[in-house]
Amino acid sequence: METLLDAARDMVTPETGWSAELLLRTVLTTVVMFLAIVLLARLFGTRTFASFTTYDFLTNVAAGSLVASAILSDRMVEATVGLVVLVVLQYAVSSAAARSRAARDVADNDPVVLVQDGQVLAGPMRRARVSRAILDQHLRASGLHRVEEVHLAVLESGGSISVLRRATG
Known part of the structure; x- marks a missing residue:
């Protein structure tokens, strides 16, 4: 039973232990990433985080992974840059697919x-x-x-x- 309690305690305790700095960093990173997502969605339009195609779905999964990486690590700048690059690529691909049959064939599955x-x-x-x-x-x-x-x-x-x-x- 004690092993089970130790395992449970390890699951809910951060690697470096609880601290005010850890909580503050996590809260601030979460707020900054949330604001970045809202800003990117406003700048690049509603389609940015929609899931119309398989490509959109995969882009959203990757974006979620980048946001989680930023929140759970000390790598907010790198994750934010990655998120911006991903959104710019998604914008470019979806714009090309809207204008070109060849791009649409690459990015989208046919019904x-x-x-x-x-x-x-x-x-x-x-x-x-x-x-x-x-x-x-x-x-x-x-x-x-x-x-x-x-x-x-x-x-x-x-x-x-x-x-x-x-x-x-």
């Missing part, structure tokens, strides 16, 4: 039609690695109970599945 006019397309489902259970979950979330009710189900470039109901009548 994949999974269901068309009530028919599940097995090949695209397999290549996109979408199971029938996942498809059915998205159909239910769209208020549909049977695949025959679907006009189109599309795996979008950001990883979500859009479902369009068949016209009735």
